[in-house]
Amino acid sequence: MKESSRARAAGAERRALDRHRILATVDSIPRGRVATYGGVAREAGMPRRARLVGRVLSELPAGSGLPWHRVVDWQGRIARRGDPSSEREQRRRLAREGVRLDARGRVDLSRHGWPRSW
DNA sequence: GCAATGACGCTCT
């Protein structure tokens, strides 16, 4: 019998749940703060899945209302992606809430980082 | 099934 179809469906459901938890975590990042991809993954209960967070955000539809711009890489830099205009948009949104990038294009995580490490 | 790829993380030079 087709156990593969059931397994496939279960897998899809699990992925949808993971995606939901990631988005919920991103939505909980306070205004004026930024989280790392790995940090979001960890907060969502799935450590070492930073790349999954990046994938989910890359597939995020426009106008989702989620603060996707508050997610940067572990060094506080805006992650490189296919569309540079998206990177500029992120920088713009962060600036609007008081988060500036230094000369090297990095956010001061010790000041704006979330969640609090100390 | 293996290799390539990507909004990543971390260490070593």
Next chain:
DNA sequence: CAGAGCGCCATTG
């Protein structure tokens, strides 16, 4: 302190 290198995870061809 910037780069290169390697690890990690999931998807795609």
